[in-house]
Amino acid sequence: MTGLQQQIDFVLELDRLKAVYRQALVKEDNNRQENSAEHSWHIALMAQVLHQYVDEPINIFRVQNMLLIHDIVEIDAGDMFAFSEQQELDAQADKELAAAERIFGLLPESQNQSIKQLWIEFEAAQTPDARFAKAMDRVLPLLQNMHNDGGSWLRYNVKKTQVINRNNHLDGLAPRLWSYVCEQIDIAVENRWLKNE
Amino acid sequence: MTGLQQQIDFVLELDRLKAVYRQALVKEDNNRQENSAEHSWHIALMAQVLHQYVDEPINIFRVQNMLLIHDIVEIDAGDMFAFSEQQELDAQADKELAAAERIFGLLPESQNQSIKQLWIEFEAAQTPDARFAKAMDRVLPLLQNMHNDGGSWLRYNVKKTQVINRNNHLDGLAPRLWSYVCEQIDIAVENRWLKNE
Numbered sequence: 445m446t447g448l449q450q451q452i453d454f455v456l457e458l459d460r461l462k463a464v465y466r467q468a469l470v471k472e473d474n475n476r477q478e479n480s481a482e483h484s485w486h487i488a489l490m491a492q493v494l495h496q497y498v499d500e501p502i503n504i505f506r507v508q509n510m511l512l513i514h515d516i517v518e519i520d521a522g523d524m525f526a527f528s529e530q531q532e533l534d535a536q537a538d539k540e541l542a543a544a545e546r547i548f549g550l551l552p553e554s555q556n557q558s559i560k561q562l563w564i565e566f567e568a569a570q571t572p573d574a575r576f577a578k579a580m581d582r583v584l585p586l587l588q589n590m591h592n593d594g595g596s597w598l599r600y601n602v603k604k605t606q607v608i609n610r611n612n613h614l615d616g617l618a619p620r621l622w623s624y625v626c627e628q629i630d631i632a633v634e635n636r637w638l639k640n641e
Numbered sequence: 642m643t644g645l646q647q648q649i650d651f652v653l654e655l656d657r658l659k660a661v662y663r664q665a666l667v668k669e670d671n672n673r674q675e676n677s678a679e680h681s682w683h684i685a686l687m688a689q690v691l692h693q694y695v696d697e698p699i700n701i702f703r704v705q706n707m708l709l710i711h712d713i714v715e716i717d718a719g720d721m722f723a724f725s726e727q728q729e730l731d732a733q734a735d736k737e738l739a740a741a742e743r744i745f746g747l748l749p750e751s752q753n754q755s756i757k758q759l760w761i762e763f764e765a766a767q768t769p770d771a772r773f774a775k776a777m778d779r780v781l782p783l784l785q786n787m788h789n790d791g792g793s794w795l796r797y798n799v800k801k802t803q804v805i806n807r808n809n810h811l812d813g814l815a816p817r818l819w820s821y822v823c824e825q826i827d828i829a830v831e832n833r834w835l836k837n838e
Contacts, residue, residue, distance in 0.1 A: 448694070448821060455687045455781070456788050462679045463670035473660035473676075482659045485682035489709045490652045493752065497645070505702040508709075512686045555690065584652070591653050624645060 447552040454550040460519045467525045467600070468585050471592040478588075480515040480523060487511045487580045494580070497618040500572040510566040510577040513559055517543035526585070527606050540567075569613065579613040583625060586611065590628050594637030603641040604633050644749040651747040657716045664722050664797070665782050668789040677712040677720060684708045684777045691777070694815040697769040707763045707774040710756055714740035723782070724803050737764075766810060776810040780822060783808065787825050791834030800838040801830050 445453075461484070465477040488511040495504045515523075520543035524536045548560045565571055569578045586607065589595035597607075607629055614622035632638040642650075658681070662674040685708040692701045712720075717740035721733045745757045762768055766775045783804065786792035794804070804826055811819035829835040 448817065451690050452784060452821075455683075455690060456784060458683055458686060459667060459785065459788075460669040462667045462675070462683075470656060470659045472657040478659070479670075479679060481682045482676060482678035485678050485685070485709065486652075486655055486659075488682070488685065489655060492706060492709070493648050493652060493748070505705075508702075508705065509689060512682065512689070512705075551690070587649060587653060588656065591656075620645065624649075 450550060450552050451555070454547075457519065457547060457550060458516065461516060464515070464518045464523050466523045467596045468588055469592060469595050471588070471595070475592070480518050483584070484512055484515050487584050490584055491577065491580045494618075494621065495576065497620045498572070498576050499619065500617060502572045502576050506562070506573045507577045507580075510562055510574065511580060513563055514566050514577065514581065516547055517541075517563070519543065519547055525600070526582075526610060527600060527602055537567075572617065575613045575617050579611065579617065579621070582611050582613070583621070586625060586628060589637065590632060594632065594635065597632070597637050601639060603639045604629055605641060607632075607638060647747060647749050648752070651744075654716065654744060654747060655713065658713060661712070661715045661720050663720045664793045665785055666789060666792050668785070668792070672789070677715050680781070681709055681712050684781050687781055688774065688777045691815075691818065692773065694817045695769070695773050696816065697814060699769045699773050703759070703770045704774045704777075707759055707771065708777060710760055711763050711774065711778065713744055714738075714760070716740065716744055722797070723779075723807060724797060724799055734764075769814065772810045772814050776808065776814065776818070779808050779810070780818070783822060783825060786834065787829060791829065791832065794829070794834050798836060800836045801826055802838060804829075804835060 461481040462479050464480040466480060466483060468478040468483065469475045470478050488508045491507050491511055492504060495502065517540040521536060521539035524532065544560055544563055548556045551559065565574045566577055569575055589597050611625050614625060629638065633640045658678040659676050661677040663677060663680060665675040665680065666672045667675050685705045688704050688708055689701060692699065714737040718733060718736035721729065741757055741760055745753045748756065762771045763774055766772055786794050808822050811822060826835065830837050
C-alpha cells in the first residue's frame with residue numbers, strides 16, 4: 445500500500461469520531477449531545493481566539509493540532525464523562541493508549557510517530573502547549589454550561605470543587621482567563637447550577 | 642464590554658455551526674447528514690496529513706485556520722449544495738458576506754479584520770494557501786462518497802464533469818493528489834456513482 449493510500453485510509457477512519465457522543469449538549473441544536481469531532485473543531489478555533497492571554501511562550505500551531513487530534517482515540521475507547529470515578533478513568537487511559545497504537549498506526553511511520561508524540565504530550569499536560577490545550581478542552585464545556593442554565597452540570601450534580609480542580613491548568617498559565625473562569629464558577633454556584641461543595 | 646467578553650461571545654456563537662447540516666452523509670453514524678462544524682474539523686486535520694504533496698510553498702498553519710473558519714458564515718447563510726445553479730450560488734455569496742460582517746464583527750476589531758481577511762482569501766482561492774484549503778474542502782466529500790457507494794452524488798445525479806471542475810484546484814498544485822482524484826472519478830463512473838457526462 446502506498447503512503448498516500450495509508451493517509452487516505454486514516455482520513456476516512458476519522459469519520460467515526462462524528463459518531464462518538466459526549467455528555468455536553470448543543471444548545472443551538474435542540475440540546476442534542478455534542479460529538480467529539482465538532483467539539484475538537486470548536487476548541488481548536490477557541491485556542492486561536494484566546495491564545496493572547498497565555499503568559500508563557502506557546503506555539504499555537506502545535507496547540508491547535510493537539511486539539512484537532514486529542515479525541516481521535518475515542519473512536520475505539522469511547523468518551524468518558526469528565527467527572528467519572530478514578531478507577532474508570534484509569535481503565536479508560538489503557539483503552540486510549542491501545543486506540544492510539546491502532547489508529548495513528550494507520551499512517552505512514554513518520555507521521556504515526558509524530559502524531560502519537562503530540563497526543564502523549566497533550567495527555568501528560570506538562571508543557572505550556574499541552575497545558576493550554578487541556579485548558580481549552582475543559583473551559584469550553586464550562587462556557588457551554590454557563591450559556592445553557594447549567595447544562596450537563598445539573599444533570600450530574602457536579603460540585604464546584606470538581607470544576608475548579610478540572611480547570612486549574614489556567615492558574616499561573618493565563619491569569620486573566622483563570623480569573624474569568626473563577627468568576628463564572630461563583631455565578632454557577634449562586635444559580636445552583638453547581639453544588640457548593 | 643471587554644475584549645475577552647467579546648471573544649467569549651464569539652466562541653459561544655460558533656456553537657450554532659453544529660446545527661448547519663450539509664448534503665454529505667456520515668456513513669459511520671447511520672448515514673445522518675454531516676454538519677459544518679465536524680466537517681471543518683475533518684478537513685483541517687486532513688490538510689495536516691496531506692500537505693506534503695503540495696508542490697508550491699504553503700503555510701499549513703494558515704491553511705488549517707482558513708479551514709477552521711471557512712464555514713462560519715453558514716451560521717447565518719446556511720449551507721448550499723455544491724452543485725446548485727449559478728444564480729443560487731451568486732445569491733449565497735451576498736448572504737455570506739453579510740454573515741461575515743456580523744459574526745466576525747463580534748470579535749475585537751484587530752481579530753475581526755484578520756479573520757475576515759483570511760476568509761476573503763479562502764473564498765478568492767488565488768493564493769497557494771487558499772487553493773490548497775479549497776482543495777481539501779472539496780476532496781473530502783469525494784473520498785466520503787467513494788467510501789459510501791456514491792453517497793450524495795447518487796441522490797443528486799451528479800456528473801463526472803461537475804466533480805472534475807470542482808476539484809481542479811489540485812491540478813498543478815498537488816499533482817500526486819490530482820492524479821489520485823482523477824483515478825477515483827473514473828472508478829465512480831465505472832460504478833455508475835457519477836453520470837458519464
